[in-house]
Amino acid sequence: MPIIRNLGRAASQLLQSSGCGCGVSLVPVRAIGVSPRQVASDASFHSVTFSESGHPRVLITGGLGQLGVGLAKLLRKRFGKNNVILSDIRKPADNVFYSGPFIFADILDYKNLREIVVNNRITWLFHYSALLSAVGEANVPLARAVNITGLHNVLDIAAEHNLRLFVPSTIGAFGPTSPRDPTPDICIQRPRTIYGVSKVHAELMGEYYHYRYGLDFRCLRYPGIISADSQPGGGTTDYAVKIFHDAIKSGKFKCYLRPDTRLPMMYIDDCLKATLEVMEAPAEALTMRTYNINAMSFTPEELAQEVQKYVPELQVTYNVDQVRQAIADSWPMNFDDSNARRDWGWKHDYDLPELVTTMFSYLGSDSRIAQAN
Ligand SMILES: NC(=O)c1ccc[n+]([C@@H]2O[C@H](COP(=O)([O-])OP(=O)(O)OC[C@H]3O[C@@H](n4cnc5c(N)ncnc54)[C@H](O)[C@@H]3O)[C@@H](O)[C@H]2O)c1
Ligand SMILES: C[C@@H](O)[C@H](N)C(=O)O
Numbered sequence: 215m216p217i218i219r220n221l222g223r224a225a226s227q228l229l230q231s232s233g234c235g236c237g238v239s240l241v242p243v244r245a246i247g248v249s250p251r252q253v254a255s256d257a258s259f260h261s262v263t264f265s266e267s268g269h270p271r272v273l274i275t276g277g278l279g280q281l282g283v284g285l286a287k288l289l290r291k292r293f294g295k296n297n298v299i300l301s302d303i304r305k306p307a308d309n310v311f312y313s314g315p316f317i318f319a320d321i322l323d324y325k326n327l328r329e330i331v332v333n334n335r336i337t338w339l340f341h342y343s344a345l346l347s348a349v350g351e352a353n354v355p356l357a358r359a360v361n362i363t364g365l366h367n368v369l370d371i372a373a374e375h376n377l378r379l380f381v382p383s384t385i386g387a388f389g390p391t392s393p394r395d396p397t398p399d400i401c402i403q404r405p406r407t408i409y410g411v412s413k414v415h416a417e418l419m420g421e422y423y424h425y426r427y428g429l430d431f432r433c434l435r436y437p438g439i440i441s442a443d444s445q446p447g448g449g450t451t452d453y454a455v456k457i458f459h460d461a462i463k464s465g466k467f468k469c470y471l472r473p474d475t476r477l478p479m480m481y482i483d484d485c486l487k488a489t490l491e492v493m494e495a496p497a498e499a500l501t502m503r504t505y506n507i508n509a510m511s512f513t514p515e516e517l518a519q520e521v522q523k524y525v526p527e528l529q530v531t532y533n534v535d536q537v538r539q540a541i542a543d544s545w546p547m548n549f550d551d552s553n554a555r556r557d558w559g560w561k562h563d564y565d566l567p568e569l570v571t572t573m574f575s576y577l578g579s580d581s582r583i584a585q586a587n
Contacts, residue, residue, distance in 0.1 A: 241427055242370045269293040270378070273336045275321050275368065276343025278302035280444045281382075281482065283310055285340060288486045290314055299334060302343075321364035328371050338493065340380045341368045347386050347541050349448030350409040361412030369419055373429045380493055381420055383435040383504060385478050386450070387413040390544040397546035399506050399553050406544055417504045424503050432492050433504040437478035437511075437549060439485050440569060442576035450541045454479055454517055458573045461525040470535035473515035476547040480509040481564035481572065488560055495558040502557070508549035509562035510569070520570045 272289055274282050277300035289298045290313075300310070301319035310316065319330055321343045330336070343364055350357035365381070372379040388397050389405040403414050420431035438451025446452040453469050460467040488507045492500075512520075518530045554560035564572065 242373050242423070267294070267297070269297045270338040271334060271336050272298040272338045272340065273319070273330065273334065274298070274300050274340045274342055275319055275327075276302055276341070277316075278304050278306055278310065279342060279447045280441055281439060281485065282340075282342045283444060284441065284482055285342070285486050285489065286314060288490060289340075292490065299330075299336075301330070321367055322359060324367045324371070327367055328374075331371055331375055331377070336375070336377060338378045338380070339368065339372055340489070340493075341365070342382065344382075344412075345409065346447050346449035347384075347407050347409040348450055348452075348538055350412075351407055351537055351541070352448075354408045357408045357412065361409065362415055365412070365416050365419065369423050369429070372431075373423050373427045376430075378430040378493065379420070379432070380489060381416050381431070381433050382489070383413045383417050383433050384409070385435060385437050385546050385549060386410040386541070387417060387435055388544075388546050392546065394545070394547045396548040396550040397506065398550045399502060399504070407541055421503045430497065431503050432495075432500070434488055434492055434554075435504065435506045435549070436485055437480045437508060439480055439482050440573065441482035442573050444482075450538045450545070451477055451479065453514060454512075457514075457517060457521055457530075458577055461521050461528045462574075462577055465525060465527050466529045467518070467531075469514045469518075469530060469532050470538050471514050471532075471542055472534055472539060473518075473532055474513050475539070475542045476511050476513045477542060478508055478511045478546055478549040479569075480507070480562065481569045484509050484562045484564050487563075488554070491560065492554075492558060499558050502553060505554040505557070505560075506549045506551040507554050507560055507562075508551040509564060510566050511548045512566055516566070517570075520566055524570065524574050 270293060272293060274286055276282060277286060282300060282302070286298050286300045295314045299315045299317055301317045303318065303320050306316050317330060319327055321327060343360060345353065345357040345360050350361070368379070386407060386409050387405055388403055389410060391402050391404050393401055405411055405414060417433055420429070420433055423429040424431045438449065438454055440454050442458070446455050453471055457467045457469070492505065518528065522528050551560060
């Protein structure tokens with residue numbers, strides 16, 4: 215919902231009398247007095263970055279997807295179990311529910327989200343809710359709502375409550391006119407998916423709120439993420455997770471991308487490590503608010519060859535899905551993350567061989583690993 219649509223009379227008056235003398239507000243307009251739980255307009259909205267315990271109070275939105283549960287685990291180790299609240303609109307599995315605080319949070323419900331942030335004295339928000347590239351193309355209106363309207367809600371609440379906000383972007387924020395090998399941080403971004411368009415929008419809005427309202431916005435462009443104990447949510451890079459499961463289950467894998475399709479990829483532990491590191495980086499170290507991060511790039515054919523070292527009988531066939539192939543063909547082949555490495559010391563731990571070894575050891579085929587060595 216456009217911020218301006220929520221501009222009430224009190225907000226208009228405040229805008230007229232705003233301190234800088236230029237007639238514009240220092241917090242997003244929606245934050246000024248539209249909530250039934252509104253505090254007086256002269257009260258301080260500003261909470262602290264850390265709670266009394268010295269740890270941030272964290273909320274993760276969209277936390278039941280491929281990445282959120284792992285992030286919660288990492289953050290709970292660092293900040294304490296009860297300081298990290300996982301949220302989603304889906305029902306959590308027992309092991310997730312009993313591993314720490316979980317709450318229902320629909321990012322399209324602005325008031326509910328605001329109430330959660332206030333009642334739990336949240337200071338850091340990791341905004342993971344999204345529809346990914348393939349499911350986004352299958353339902354553009356929903357992707358637009360979740361990825362764009364939902365982001366607006368999160369941005370306004372984060373700015374109003376002085377949160378440190380992390381929003382992940384993606385290799386999908388680039389398009390066919392971007393340099394693809396390698397893709398630098400700053401270049402042409404004309405993606406052709408609703409997912410990519412919404413992520414460019416998120417990068418730009420977050421940076422705008424940073425410069426305009428002082429929001430502590432931090433963003434990483436993730437490559438395709440590979441994990442063993444969580445399933446991907448409908449993206450173009452999902453094949454690189456499925457191949458491991460199919461290799462173990464049936465010894466057969468049908469790939470929906472051409473064998474020579476090169477994309478940047480990363481093991482989940484590196485992705486989550488980078489996320490925590492950029493959130494903990496001192497603000498003065500950050501010369502940018504949106505960074506590429508990279509680990510490796512491979513094609514389905516190269517991944518299959520590495521997997522076949524562990525499952526030599528694996529049969530791979532190719533049945534190209536035109537939608538996902540067109541998306542992949544418009545994305546970076548290699549990612550230039552030199553700014554992240556320089557500014558806050560980003561360094562990945564997993565290249566392709568370590569990734570494959572780790573995946574098989576998690577998926578329980580240690581005997582095959584022994585054979586391969
Ligand atoms: N997994 C990757 O390879 C990858 C790569 C680049 C960027 N990212 C980004 O990282 C973030 C997390 O990715 P993921 O792979 O875990 O995604 P996912 O698709 O697995 O999970 C997204 C979650 O968002 C939730 N969601 C949907 N609508 C919602 C709503 N209205 N309110 C609250 N939650 C809602 C879904 O229930 C789901 O659990 C996303 O923003 C994604 O764009 C992921
Ligand atoms: C790359 C990333 O954003 C996601 N895994 C997708 O393929 O849509």
